[in-house]
Structure formats: structure tokens, C-alpha cells
Amino acid sequence: MTRGSSQRIEQRRNEIIDACEALYQTKGFREVTIKDISQETSFSRPSIYNYFETKEEIFLALLTREYDGWTQKLQQVSRQKGPWERERFAQALAHTLDGQEIMLKIQTMNLYEIEENSRRECLVSFKRSFYQAMCAFDDCLGTYLPQMEEQTRQEIRFAFFPFLYGLYAYAHPTQKQLDVMEEVGIPSAQMTIEELAGHCILRLLPEKRGGK
Structure with missing residues (x-):
């Protein structure tokens, strides 16, 4: 894996984590879904599963x-x-x-x-x-x-x-x-x-x- 691809993976992981954090400020844990998180990011819900298997x-x-x-x-x-x-x-x-x-x-x-x-x-x-x-x-x-x-x-x-x-x-x-x-x-x-x-x-x- 190249340095550039590693950085992109880390950036996307952080984008997902940031979206989760923002949602958790206003919603309960059970209310936050993968779909909600994907809507706060720049990529689709299926793409999230490339980085995390579960919410x-x-x-x-x-x-x-x-x-x-x-x-x-x-x-x-x-x-x-x-x-x-x-x-x-x-x-x-x-x-x-x-x-x-x-x-x-x-x-x-x-x-x-x-x-x-x-x-x-x-x-x-x-x-x-x-x-x-x-x-x-x-x-x-x-x-x-x-x-x-x-x-x-x-x-x-x-x-x-x-x-x-x-x-x-x-x-x-x-x-x-x-x-x-x-x-x-x-x-x-x-x-x-x-x-x-x-x-x-x-x-x-x-x-x-x-x-x-």
C-alpha cells in the first residue's frame, strides 16, 4: 500500500468518524444508523463497509x-x-x-x-x-x-x-x-x-x- 493510499484511507475513516460524532451530539446511540452516517459523508453507505463492518x-x-x-x-x-x-x-x-x-x-x-x-x-x-x-x-x-x-x-x-x-x-x-x-x-x-x-x-x- 502506497503512502498516498494510506492517507486516503485514513482521511475517509476520519470523515466517517467525524460524521458519527456530529450525529451523536443530537441523537442517541440506537438512533444513529449507517445510513445517517453516510448522508453526512461524501460517499455511499456501501462504501462505509470498506472501512467498518458495523456501526x-x-x-x-x-x-x-x-x-x-x-x-x-x-x-x-x-x-x-x-x-x-x-x-x-x-x-x-x-x-x-x-x-x-x-x-x-x-x-x-x-x-x-x-x-x-x-x-x-x-x-x-x-x-x-x-x-x-x-x-x-x-x-x-x-x-x-x-x-x-x-x-x-x-x-x-x-x-x-x-x-x-x-x-x-x-x-x-x-x-x-x-x-x-x-x-x-x-x-x-x-x-x-x-x-x-x-x-x-x-x-x-x-x-x-x-x-x-
Whole structure:
């Protein structure tokens, strides 16, 4: 495969992913179809199947791209020189989730179904990106506290990453959910994604010995 053809394939894949992302801004996962996506691109529905076998694979590619973007933000934090004050570090990590609503929404609402209906190679590609984000998160922890033990990093990681899977739903409840919560007396969080993430991170981070 020539460099030019590889670039064309990548451009077309990105055009499909961009169309999927745009539709997901206004439609639910189940409402978005391959036909809808094709109508937002410059080529036909059958042509999409040259790049993705299912709608779920397109969403998985979108999620992969979102994780790659988050990894870059985490790497920017890890490159900053310390020492970090605990609250400021928690805010910096939480701030990396700004603009990552699509990532959080997909994995909160639809990830299980998407993974089940995607080919193994697509899932492997996503898991690699997920793992890179995890490693970048670990690097950030090392920047905050270089002597942090691996066991402590693992405990923070295994608490924070599962937390991310429910973060979007807490920050963006539907009006129906809010009405029912009010009816039964359940207080709503009324916090942004960044606020919720910062709150969680701050409580997971160990205190530095000898002060902040």
C-alpha cells in the first residue's frame, strides 16, 4: 500500500468518524444508523463497509480517538515540573477531562454493546489506546509523588478508572431523572464533570509527608 493510499484511507475513516460524532451530539446511540452516517459523508453507505463492518466499530473508533486525545492532555500534565500542591494537582488532572464528554458519554451509555459488536482487531486497537491513557495517568501520579509505591498507584487507578464509567451520567442527568429524584428525595450532584473528577481525585491522592 502506497503512502498516498494510506492517507486516503485514513482521511475517509476520519470523515466517517467525524460524521458519527456530529450525529451523536443530537441523537442517541440506537438512533444513529449507517445510513445517517453516510448522508453526512461524501460517499455511499456501501462504501462505509470498506472501512467498518458495523456501526459499533465506528463508535469504537471514535472512542479510541477520544482516548488518544485524553492521553495527550495527561502527558502535558506529567511533563510539568513539580513540586505539586495536592489541590492544584487534583484540579490539573480533572481539567484534562474538559472537552471529553463524548468519551465519557460513550463509555457510560454504550460501551458494552459496542465492544460486543466489534471485531477483535478493532477492540485490540481501542484497548491499546485505553492502556496508553492508563500509563499516562500513572506518569502523572509519579510527577505528583515520585516515591509513590506501585501498590498505591494501582489502588488509585482501580478506583478512578471505574469512576469514569459513571461520571457522565452524574454530571448530565436527564430532566426525567431529575424529576424522579426530586420526588423520592434523592439529592442531585449539581456538579460539572471537572468538579466531580477533582473531588474524586483529591480524596484518592495520598498526602505528601512533610506537608503539601
